[in-house]
Amino acid sequence: MELINQFVIPGILFLLTLLFGFWLSRAGIPYNGLLFNIHKLIALACVVLLGIQVSKTLLAPDGLLIALLTVSALCVTALFASGALMSTGKLKYSLMLTIHRIAPAVLVIGLGLVVLLLNRSP
Numbered sequence: 255m256e257l258i259n260q261f262v263i264p265g266i267l268f269l270l271t272l273l274f275g276f277w278l279s280r281a282g283i284p285y286n287g288l289l290f291n292i293h294k295l296i297a298l299a300c301v302v303l304l305g306i307q308v309s310k311t312l313l314a315p316d317g318l319l320i321a322l323l324t325v326s327a328l329c330v331t332a333l334f335a336s337g338a339l340m341s342t343g344k345l346k347y348s349l350m351l352t353i354h355r356i357a358p359a360v361l362v363i364g365l366g367l368v369v370l371l372l373n374r375s376p
């Protein structure tokens with residue numbers, strides 16, 4: 255339970271990232287600069303806090319945990335890269351948007367499993 259509590263703030267930041275993401279998307283192109291920066295900075299804060307919390311609780315990672323963390327790290331990289339590329343208009347926009355829509359879902363599943371695995375009794 256205590257472990258779950260440690261992930262409440264990153265979880266709230268993740269929900270805010272999604273909220274501002276949908277808002278930014280609905281506001282259309284050219285992107286609203288304020289919404290874009292809020293979305294990006296909350297995402298960054300969320301990832302940094304998540305990294306800190308996971309590293310604090312990761313005492314003896316097994317193969318499955320490492321695999322899930324690798325997938326999650328790839329999703330975060332894909333989100334930051336696709337987000338930046340959409341904003342600069344480089345590469346195919348529809349492909350970047352598809353990546354930016356799939357990666358959060360995979361990330362939720364991956365990190366959800368990480369938190370569950372970290373929370374299991376020894």
Ligand code: HEM
Nearest residue numbers: 271272275276278279294297333334337338340341355358
């Ligand atoms: C944890 C990281 C992130 C998550 C979970 C996330 C999630 C989302 C979501 C759910 C949307 C709405 C997509 C839709 O309308 O279906 C969105 C939109 C957007 N995000 Fe992110 N995002 C993240 C990080 C970033 C970063 C770092 C950037 C910029 C560098 C970025 C740039 C954008 C842009 C430009 C849009 C608008 C896309 C459009 O044209 O509809 N995102 N994001």
